Amino acid sequence: xxxxxxxxxxxxxxxxxxxxxxxxxxxxxxxxxxxxxxxxxxxxxxxxxxxxxxxxxxxxxxxxxxxxxxxxxxxxxxxxxxxxxxxxxxxxxxxxxxxxxxxxxxxxxxxxxxxxxxxxxxxxxxxxxxxxxxxxxxxxxxxxxxxxxxxxxxxxxxxxxxxxxxxxxxxxxxxxxxxxxxxxxxxxxxxxxxxxxxxxxxxxxxxxxxxxxxxxxxxxxxxxxxxxxxxxxxxxxxxxxxxxxxxxxxxxxxxxxxxxxxxxxxxxxxxxxxxxxxxxxxxxxxxxxxxxxxxxxxxxxxxxxxxxxxxxxxxxxxxxxxxxxxxxxxxxxxxxxxx
Amino acid sequence: xxxxxxxxxxxxxxxxxxxxxxxxxxxxxxxxxxxxxxxxxxxxxxxxxxxxxxxxxxxxxxxxxxxxxxxxxxxxxxxxxxxxxxxxxxxxxxxxxxxxxxxxxxxxxxxxxxxxxxxxxxxxxxxxxxxxxxxxxxxxxxxxxxxxxxxxxxxxxxxxxxxxxxxxxxxxxxxxxxxxxxxxxxxxxxxxxxxxxxxxxxxxxxxxxxxxxxxxxxxxxxxxxxxxxxxxxxxxxxxxxxxxxxxxxxxxxxxxxxxxxxxxxxxxxxxxxxxxxx
Numbered sequence: 001x002x003x004x005x006x007x008x009x010x011x012x013x014x015x016x017x018x019x020x021x022x023x024x025x026x027x028x029x030x031x032x033x034x035x036x037x038x039x040x041x042x043x044x045x046x047x048x049x050x051x052x053x054x055x056x057x058x059x060x061x062x063x064x065x066x067x068x069x070x071x072x073x074x075x076x077x078x079x080x081x082x083x084x085x086x087x088x089x090x091x092x093x094x095x096x097x098x099x100x101x102x103x104x105x106x107x108x109x110x111x112x113x114x115x116x117x118x119x120x121x122x123x124x125x126x127x128x129x130x131x132x133x134x135x136x137x138x139x140x141x142x143x144x145x146x147x148x149x150x151x152x153x154x155x156x157x158x159x160x161x162x163x164x165x166x167x168x169x170x171x172x173x174x175x176x177x178x179x180x181x182x183x184x185x186x187x188x189x190x191x192x193x194x195x196x197x198x199x200x201x202x203x204x205x206x207x208x209x210x211x212x213x214x215x216x217x218x219x220x221x222x223x224x225x226x227x228x229x230x231x232x233x234x235x236x237x238x239x240x241x242x243x244x245x246x247x248x249x250x251x252x253x254x255x256x257x258x259x260x261x262x263x264x265x266x267x268x269x270x271x272x273x274x275x276x277x278x279x280x281x282x283x284x285x286x287x288x289x290x291x292x293x294x295x296x297x298x299x300x301x302x303x304x305x306x307x308x309x310x311x312x313x314x315x316x317x318x319x320x321x322x323x324x325x326x327x328x329x330x331x332x333x334x335x336x337x338x339x
Numbered sequence: 340x341x342x343x344x345x346x347x348x349x350x351x352x353x354x355x356x357x358x359x360x361x362x363x364x365x366x367x368x369x370x371x372x373x374x375x376x377x378x379x380x381x382x383x384x385x386x387x388x389x390x391x392x393x394x395x396x397x398x399x400x401x402x403x404x405x406x407x408x409x410x411x412x413x414x415x416x417x418x419x420x421x422x423x424x425x426x427x428x429x430x431x432x433x434x435x436x437x438x439x440x441x442x443x444x445x446x447x448x449x450x451x452x453x454x455x456x457x458x459x460x461x462x463x464x465x466x467x468x469x470x471x472x473x474x475x476x477x478x479x480x481x482x483x484x485x486x487x488x489x490x491x492x493x494x495x496x497x498x499x500x501x502x503x504x505x506x507x508x509x510x511x512x513x514x515x516x517x518x519x520x521x522x523x524x525x526x527x528x529x530x531x532x533x534x535x536x537x538x539x540x541x542x543x544x545x546x547x548x549x550x551x552x553x554x555x556x557x558x559x560x561x562x563x564x565x566x567x568x569x570x571x572x573x574x575x576x577x578x579x580x581x582x583x584x585x586x587x588x589x590x591x592x593x594x595x596x597x598x599x600x601x602x603x604x605x606x607x608x609x610x611x612x613x614x615x616x617x
Contacts, residue, residue, distance in 0.1 A: 077579075099579055199570075199573075213477065328575070329392065333394065336562040
């Protein structure tokens with residue numbers, strides 16, 4: 001089959017210039033912010049950004065566009081270290097911001113004090129999602145280690161969601177068994193019941209709800225509520241364990257980037273908006289537990305009371321947790337290789 | 340060797356070789372070099388620990404084992420597919436021909452999700468297989484299925500053109516000289532196709548070793564059972580362990596490179612013995 005060489009050259013030129021055009025990206029005069037966030041906050045920030053745009057226009061008269069980048073929390077931190085010019089980061093666990101302090105000083109080391117509540121505008125907690133009617137009678141963490149129960153949890157090594165679940169189970173066991181050995185055995189038994197370790201929270205949700213694998217999914221409350229209401233039509237039920245973890249979602253300004261972009265003020269305004277009554281209301285509507293007591297009270301029906309502990313309270317901070325539990329050859333590795 | 344003395348119709352030996360080297364350097368060697376430089380920041384003990392923990396060793400076995408098996412299966416069925424496409428004309432041949440390329444074009448995550456949906460215990464195929472006690476999704480078997488899927492076009496597309504150029508007269512001559520069907524295939528057709536089959540095998544294998552997107556959805560990712568090496572690398576990266584990740588990556592690179600060299604050497608030999616015969 002003869003091919004006209006000129007055609008080939010033309011196609012090549014078109015493809016190349018198209019590629020260049022796409023790579024160079026758009027140019028614009030408005031103030032633009034980039035918020036690098038984690039996976040399941042997509043819907044939340046879509047609403048937040050719209051409301052903030054209006055609020056900022058009213059307050060300062062300036063237009064601002066907030067762009068979003070979503071991915072696994074740690075992967076997003078890696079992208080920012082690698083040069084993704086995010087003005088602000090909104091993560092689901094503090095280590096993903098601490099790393100930005102350690103690597104290249106992108107974020108101020110005092111980021112926790114720059115905003116209220118340790119710079120976390122909301123928190124959520126790890127709860128259980130079970131199949132309709134709770135056929136296996138799952139009520140609390142100790143039901144998850146029974147033989148014959150299949151538990152779906154995302155990989156604690158790659159997912160903040162899975163990490164909080166692991167820590168919640170550990171904290172529960174520590175309280176019951178009164179020793180680290182006991183807690184370790186408990187968590188080992190739990191992970192023996194896990195048939196699939198998905199890379200992230202959404203993957204685990206898909207495995208449980210779409211692939212029909214597992215008797216119980218342990219995930220964030222916001223994710224569980226969304227699954228129950230939106231996919232549900234009565235297919236799933238949420239079970240609140242006796243105690244769980246306080247999973248705070250931290251936020252921070254990326255100093256190096258805002259100084260370069262000249263966007264510190266608007267970035268600060270953006271993150272402060274998350275703590276405002278309007279921002280807190282949007283947060284509560286997305287099933288995250290707001291910090292504002294009045295707004296939490298207004299949504300009390302959606303947030304049953306549950307005893308929670310923080311990483312700082314029970315584990316002495318993230319640094320210790322990373323070193324003891326999730327480092328290579330740490331407790332988690334030892335638990336899962338001994339199966 | 341007096342290559343430079345030979346006068347060619349088209350000049351440009353130095354220019355093209357120069358461009359080749361520069362291009363290869365920037366596109367392949369520099370990124371790969373970076374892997375080794377990063378891995379070299381570890382002390383020998385740390386390096387050894389990163390690449391030889393039981394959990395990582397288990398992934399090597401699975402990744403390389405499943406990739407070799409998938410490539411081997413693809414050689415058999417890819418040859419059949421190419422044969423059907425070249426030698427027979429049937430309605431919808433063009434369509435089948437185009438379908439073969441689909442695993443190239445499809446985002447691997449889509450392939451992974453589709454395969455998982457089919458083979459999960461509530462999936463189209465999975466529900467029937469489950470009745471016979473066969474489980475594929477979230478098992479090593481699922482990994483094999485995904486690797487077969489993504490590797491198929493490599494074998495078909497390397498064998499197809501060679502098969503098209505293959506003279507049917509050689510087979511006819513063999514038949515006239517009294518060779519049976521099996522002998523004709525094994526002693527006349529297969530040797531001519533062997534270099535292309537080996538190339539297809541090597542490509543399918545190389546692709547499978549590095550595959551992440553599709554496998555991750557169907558594997559189940561249980562440590563010591565169904566974790567692939569690329570997952571270990573990603574896991575280490577997500578824990579900000581660049582050096583550990585590149586250490587494991589360097590092992591993968593070296594093993595893959597050695598295996599590919601072996602396959603290339605084998606190919607060279609079959610090609611030479613083929614030339615000797617003809």
